[in-house]
Amino acid sequence: MDCTLIQGALIGYHFATLSDDDRGDVETHLVACTACLRTYLAFKAHVDRDGSGAPSGEVPGETARLRLRGAVEARFRPTPARVLGRWFATPVPLYQGVAVAAAVVLAFVLGPAVARAIHPAPPAHALERVDSARSAAESLTIY
Amino acid sequence: MNSDEALYARVKRGDMRAFDELYARYASRLFGFLRPQLPTRADAEDVFHESLLATLESVEVTFHRGSFRTWLYRIARNRVLNRQRSHGRGQTALARLAPLEETPAGPDERLARGELLRALDGAVARLPSPLSEVYHLRSSGLSYDEMALVLGIPLGTLKSRMNQMVNVLRQELEPWTAR
Numbered sequence: 001m002d003c004t005l006i007q008g009a010l011i012g013y014h015f016a017t018l019s020d021d022d023r024g025d026v027e028t029h030l031v032a033c034t035a036c037l038r039t040y041l042a043f044k045a046h047v048d049r050d051g052s053g054a055p056s057g058e059v060p061g062e063t064a065r066l067r068l069r070g071a072v073e074a075r076f077r078p079t080p081a082r083v084l085g086r087w088f089a090t091p092v093p094l095y096q097g098v099a100v101a102a103a104v105v106l107a108f109v110l111g112p113a114v115a116r117a118i119h120p121a122p123p124a125h126a127l128e129r130v131d132s133a134r135s136a137a138e139s140l141t142i143y
Numbered sequence: 144m145n146s147d148e149a150l151y152a153r154v155k156r157g158d159m160r161a162f163d164e165l166y167a168r169y170a171s172r173l174f175g176f177l178r179p180q181l182p183t184r185a186d187a188e189d190v191f192h193e194s195l196l197a198t199l200e201s202v203e204v205t206f207h208r209g210s211f212r213t214w215l216y217r218i219a220r221n222r223v224l225n226r227q228r229s230h231g232r233g234q235t236a237l238a239r240l241a242p243l244e245e246t247p248a249g250p251d252e253r254l255a256r257g258e259l260l261r262a263l264d265g266a267v268a269r270l271p272s273p274l275s276e277v278y279h280l281r282s283s284g285l286s287y288d289e290m291a292l293v294l295g296i297p298l299g300t301l302k303s304r305m306n307q308m309v310n311v312l313r314q315e316l317e318p319w320t321a322r
Contacts, residue, residue: 007259008313015281017302017309039256046260047282058178059170064188069162071196078157 003029006036010043147211154199169195173219176283179268180223180275190226194219209292216285217293220276227272259319266315274308277301 006029012018013026030037060068076082092100145153145164153161173194177187198204198215209217267278280290291301 007319008317011312011316012309015305015309017306039259042256042260043263046263048284058184059174060188060191061184064192065166065170068192068195069159069166071192072154072162072199073157073159075196075200076155076157 003033003036006030006033007039010040013040014044014047148206151199151204151211166195169215172283173215176216176279177219177223179279181226186226190219190222194222197222210289212285213289213292216280216283216289217295220280220293259316262316262319263312266312269315270308270311273304274311277304277308278312281305 006026009018009022009026013023016023018026030040145161147165147168150161150165150168154165174187174191177190177194178184181187181190194215197218198211201214201218204211204214267275270278276294277290280293285293287298287301287305291298294301296304
């Protein structure tokens with residue numbers, strides 16, 4: 001392949017549309033011809049925006065960037081409602097959900113019994129003795 | 144390096160440093176994809192803003208059906224098409240350039256790299272929309288699979304369009320590369 005044919009094939013070579021044979025011919029030529037290699041590299045740099053930006057190096061202006069940043073910040077700023085919503089939306093494994101539900105039910109069912117065991121109510125006859133003792137004391141009072 | 148998807152998740156939790164990193168990663172690539180397809184810089188900035196915000200807000204974005212980049216470019220492409228439909232297909236700034244006339248120069252001048260690249264820009268600007276899309280998506284670094292997802296077309300159809308695009312550009316550039 002001579003240089004004129006290579007120049008015409010550079011687009012297909014860059015976008016990988018050439019046949020295997022043609023690609024091989026181009027690569028063989030590029031290795032041997034520095035002029036065509038420089039042309040290809042310039043072509044590639046001009047076309048390929050991956051990591052190099054638009055051909056003119058354009059990016060959105062600073063005002064546009066700040067406007068977008070402000071919109072994103074306002075939209076996703078953590079608020080109590082959003083944090084709570086995310087917590088409820090977090091998927092939980094079934095076994096964990098069942099365990100938590102069981103714990104809640106047990107708390108409602110056994111809670112009063114446990115509370116009574118910790119702080120038992122005084123026996124009813126103890127109150128009667130206090131009342132009896134009070135009556136006896138009053139009866140002995142000399143007015 | 145944090146993946147796009149990890150940064151996306153952090154932005155949705157309000158981490159603005161993650162947004163800054165994501166923005167820096169895509170500012171030039173996405174803008175480079177948008178600018179040639181829209182008539183003015185302001186249009187490109189607006190679509191850039193809408194696309195990135197819509198990608199972050201969308202409840203449809205799930206990464207088992209495509210990467211963050213795929214989603215971003217798909218949404219950006221749809222925004223471009225919407226804007227083109229509402230404003231008329233119109234012409235990009237480059238397409239307003241008159242087609243370059245073949246200079247009556249000798250073979251050495253025709254091969255001058257600067258003329259070749261300028262001719263390429265003009266040829267790209269004159270590509271029909273379906274071919275222009277594949278050119279700009281490929282130039283933005285997307286793989287064939289990602290491009291097919293963004294465009295919503297089978298891989299075979301995409302490869303066919305790539306071949307068409309290359310053939311059109313090759314024909315347009317023939318005066319600058321012919322013997």
